[in-house]
Amino acid sequence: MSHEGIRIVNADEALREAAEEQPLPPEAVTPKKVRVMKTEGTGVAIDWRDGHRSAWSFAWLRNACPCATCHEERESSGRRPGVPKPGTQAPLVMYKAPARPVEVTPVGKYALKFKWNDGHETGIYSWEYLRRVCECEDCRAKAKD
Ligand SMILES: [Zn+2]
Ligand SMILES: [Zn+2]
Numbered sequence: 001m002s003h004e005g006i007r008i009v010n011a012d013e014a015l016r017e018a019a020e021e022q023p024l025p026p027e028a029v030t031p032k033k034v035r036v037m038k039t040e041g042t043g044v045a046i047d048w049r050d051g052h053r054s055a056w057s058f059a060w061l062r063n064a065c066p067c068a069t070c071h072e073e074r075e076s077s078g079r080r081p082g083v084p085k086p087g088t089q090a091p092l093v094m095y096k097a098p099a100r101p102v103e104v105t106p107v108g109k110y111a112l113k114f115k116w117n118d119g120h121e122t123g124i125y126s127w128e129y130l131r132r133v134c135e136c137e138d139c140r141a142k143a144k145d
Helices: 011-021 058-063 068-077 127-132 137-144
Strands: 031-036 043-048 053-057 101-107 111-116 124-126
Touching (some): 058 111, 111 127
Antiparallel strands (some): 031 043, 043 053, 111 124
């Protein structure tokens, strides 16, 4: 029996492979309108040039931090971007203020950088990354296939 052709990939590898295999068209990764609801503390919403609309809560974005440290940490525990660390929602865990940015800075024309209220600020959220982790119902349904 041959196991050739069978590979086990985790979510991040799958995401990266998908990124290599099918480049997104420029209009899918170019925002028409970006709303950062920093004062309201709710999250980020982007209207893309191709008509698609994405929205994420700040907590989700914090858990999807694309920096190398967070990425490796998620990869080692097999978590998809946006999924909180196990145990962080347990009632006995010391109260942690919900994630929100204290500063949001555009990086060139291609990304957003957040300085979070826990002090972390190394993640650069590129438009392409954000589009790939779109949390709308359609994209989530597709990601499950
Ligand atoms: Zn990070
Ligand atoms: Zn979507």
